[in-house]
Amino acid sequence: MEQPLPIDQIVLGDCVESLRRLPSESVDLIFADPPYNLQLEGALTRPDNSLVDAVDDDWDRFASFAEYDDFTRAWLAECRRVMKKTATLFVIGSYHNIFRVGTAVQDLGFWILNDIVWRKANPMPNFRGRRFTNAHETLIWAARGMDARNYTFHYEALKAGNEDTQMRSDWFLPLCTGEERLKDAAGRKVHPTQKPEALIARALIAATNPGDVVLDPFFGTGTTGAVAKKLGRRFVGLERDPAYADAARARIAAVEPLDPRAVSAAPSRRTEPRIPFLSLVESGLIAAGETLVDAHEKHCATVRADGTLVVGPAVGSIHKVGALVQGHPSCNGWTFWHVLRDGSLVSIDELRGDYRARHSMAA
Amino acid sequence: MEQPLPIDQIVLGDCVESLRRLPSESVDLIFADPPYNLQLEGALTRPDNSLVDAVDDDWDRFASFAEYDDFTRAWLAECRRVMKKTATLFVIGSYHNIFRVGTAVQDLGFWILNDIVWRKANPMPNFRGRRFTNAHETLIWAARGMDARNYTFHYEALKAGNEDTQMRSDWFLPLCTGEERLKDAAGRKVHPTQKPEALIARALIAATNPGDVVLDPFFGTGTTGAVAKKLGRRFVGLERDPAYADAARARIAAVEPLDPRAVSAAPSRRTEPRIPFLSLVESGLIAAGETLVDAHEKHCATVRADGTLVVGPAVGSIHKVGALVQGHPSCNGWTFWHVLRDGSLVSIDELRGDYRARHSMAA
DNA sequence: ATACCCACTGAATCACGAT
């Protein structure tokens, strides 16, 4: 029944059935752009203008929503099974369906990390002037469960690309138009809801590493596959419509991957190898017996030969002693403590950098 | 059982019970700010070790999603009964609860007109660097039913106050801080989740006429009442906590109604939008993998897909890497770095100008 | 008066690997 992952391929057929054939805990990210349920829209716009019994009306509506909810729960449950413990899920939708999707996400045990707003630079105006311009769509970003805490998230890379401030939950991006929009020979758009590559690229950059497998259960014309290939990720696409799948295949074949140096995971403090403070003492970058001070020279401590610090009667790690002298529950000793070098204060974190550079340790 | 509307009064007691005593089809707008069911576990500290003052009030604790859903359906059903046929409903929430609220809104037969995003000018950062900054909340705006087409909406006024362009579904507003935030004698905030008046004002300007009755079933410290009075509308407030109700009463008493001629759409606040370098890469103005150089072509760096630069082993923002290659403590990457265009060097600041011009973004 | 510095704050589902 279960088959190996069809890497960089498009699987034709019903999305839920195809998902059932994928192995458990095998993909690193899911990007899903599910249908808005046209059947539901049909049911709700049924010509019944006379003000009939409201209860009947409600029941009819609820029955239609129930069908959409069943479908949503089916594909989301299979997605969750297929996700690695470190994987996350993106789902995009609008107010027509996103509330039902979000409820299902929570009910199935996913743990929502953020909802993200795609603010459209060039939305379709509201022609009749009866509503606000519908200028955004919503993405839900969720981990597999409440206890799935070590998901991939390139916080530092996103921050560095965003004026050195945290990436927010509202993303301003243009619609998919112009060159990027797939057109058929007659100039008609191939898919009605093609998403911009930039949107999916930001999701992939945030939550995957190069080589990771990205599953898109509603592949359409393959935007997720095209972005994955460009960014050095792999993909698995599920699609029901052979015409969309053909268009996607041709599109992805034409994609040129970026240079690996442009897409590799940037080093972060979290991913760099740990250096024991003792190593700095052993290497002579810091001398046993030397005095450490904080940046304001309010507190000081003495370095012992075993890599611990001493203040009065207290002995402990750079972190423990840093916390102690400040009266805090915790402290990052690397950034708190400094030494005097050439008349000015240098943080021991900088010396740790020197040590790393000197030994150029493989991570 | 049913009583006349308690106009411009605060009704003490359980929200659902109080709603049951209000007459059917009697109010013109409902603004609801229900508990979010945050599900917070441990304490959270900032990087400086200070404690985040979290919402840990009893009123926000629910045993399960099912219990929260029951509560949500109960108050929403009564709200729908109380609404005039021309009335609309605003509900505000975050990703913790808004999907469940939206599902209930749809199941009860409301007709969603828009979801609206309140983009916070000054949100609380993500202190652990494990998620995107949670920088927005969501409002659902709904009519009583799909057939309720003649609801109040001041399209023209909003457009006139918005640089003569349609008001979008994303609203950029600061948090409620400073003078506006209610404090007790000891200087502590009276209510943990007081909303900015500007947010509710925009909703009331959009969807009510002067003299209309605005019902707020979770009145708290009465922001809705204060805004209604200021804008020449009337209010009905339901509140469980007598201390909140007292604060609200005093607050509203101090409000001076605006001159009737001034009760129109408020102009929106505008600021120069900050452009992330990533946006230039995403938009294609600069290509991932492209080389940046300084004006004297002494230094160069490669652009990565995530909007960072790479030089040798170093990866960072345009500013950080610019500083690094020059050996300076800081650098304005926008003016330092250039790209080759048509045989001559163009600063990326110029490209940023092109981007701004192209998108003329609403802040 | 003005400028600068520091402390404080906001609806928050906020670490992770070794043992």
Added chain:
DNA sequence: AATCGTGATTCAGTGGGTA
């Protein structure tokens, strides 16, 4: 599975005090 030690992590804004 649970515990423990290391050590990673913040933005826009208000307001008070000091130079």
